[in-house]
Amino acid sequence: MRQSKEDPSVPDLGLILTHRFEGLDAVQSALECACKGIDETGNMVIKVVINIADSQD
Amino acid sequence: MTSEEGALLEPLAVAVHACRRANVKAGSSCTVIGAGAVGLLCAVAARLEGCSRVVIADIVEDRVKFALKNGFADAGFVVPAKRGASSEERLEIAKQMASALSEVRYPDGQAVARSDYTFECTGVESCVQASIMVRQDSCSCTPPIVKITHDRLQEQVAKLSWSVWAPQTIFFPSRMPAPEKWTSSQSGDMQTVIQPP
Numbered sequence: 001m002r003q004s005k006e007d008p009s010v011p012d013l014g015l016i017l018t019h020r021f022e023g024l025d026a027v028q029s030a031l032e033c034a035c036k037g038i039d040e041t042g043n044m045v046i047k048v049v050i051n052i053a054d055s056q057d
Numbered sequence: 058m059t060s061e062e063g064a065l066l067e068p069l070a071v072a073v074h075a076c077r078r079a080n081v082k083a084g085s086s087c088t089v090i091g092a093g094a095v096g097l098l099c100a101v102a103a104r105l106e107g108c109s110r111v112v113i114a115d116i117v118e119d120r121v122k123f124a125l126k127n128g129f130a131d132a133g134f135v136v137p138a139k140r141g142a143s144s145e146e147r148l149e150i151a152k153q154m155a156s157a158l159s160e161v162r163y164p165d166g167q168a169v170a171r172s173d174y175t176f177e178c179t180g181v182e183s184c185v186q187a188s189i190m191v192r193q194d195s196c197s198c199t200p201p202i203v204k205i206t207h208d209r210l211q212e213q214v215a216k217l218s219w220s221v222w223a224p225q226t227i228f229f230p231s232r233m234p235a236p237e238k239w240t241s242s243q244s245g246d247m248q249t250v251i252q253p254p
Binding site for chain 2: 009010011012013014015016017020037044046047048049050051052
């Protein structure tokens with residue numbers, strides 16, 4: 001079990017972010033992924049994040 | 058703040074708000090219905106408020122396994138996929154779900170029975186009803202999520218003819234103007250709006 005670095009009794013909340021997309025161009029794909037609840041390889045989708053700032057660096 | 062922290066902030070705010078509204082006490086037990094982001098974070102928030110036993114339920118087995126494997130909950134329950142055609146059928150489904158959920162056991166063998174708190178994180182009618190049924194003394198239900206209006210929740214409560222305290226934690230599209238593009242197709246999950254009570 002991955003735990004929070006700050007509090008070992010708390011799971012690593014980052015685990016909830018199951019799918020990551022880069023940039024505004026990926027918004028449509030990210031929304032579709034979030035709505036389907038399952039990705040192209042059959043893995044479940046819990047929370048999707050679009051990294052915008054990082055992709056603009 | 059990174060994009061990743063920002064993505065967690067909204068459901069975490071919902072979860073913390075729900076726990077505060079429920080006034081979760083140390084040593085208590087809670088049932089979380091729905092193992093999506095909000096449900097998982099409700100489980101974490103309840104634990105941080107001192108809840109010592111958390112059971113989580115979802116219709117998707119992988120989500121329940123994920124919650125258990127990663128320490129979000131102590132016990133899990135996979136909800137049978139059933140859709141009632143009438144309100145009577147849905148109520149019966151809710152009763153069956155509540156009954157089965159109460160028989161789930163924690164790792165130490167203790168039955169879930171009825172929990173001190175319920176966090177209903179799906180908005181599905183039968184789940185809302187079941188969330189009330191699995192409560193310890195049927196006086197409190199905290200729906201932190203949003204696919205259901207408070208008016209609709211009160212309808213469900215009225216059907217059960219029970220005395221239930223249902224804090225008006227969150228509103229949904231009927232109360233908040235949602236962009237048309239979000240209300241079309243299958244993008245319903247993007248309608249999440251948080252509003253202080």
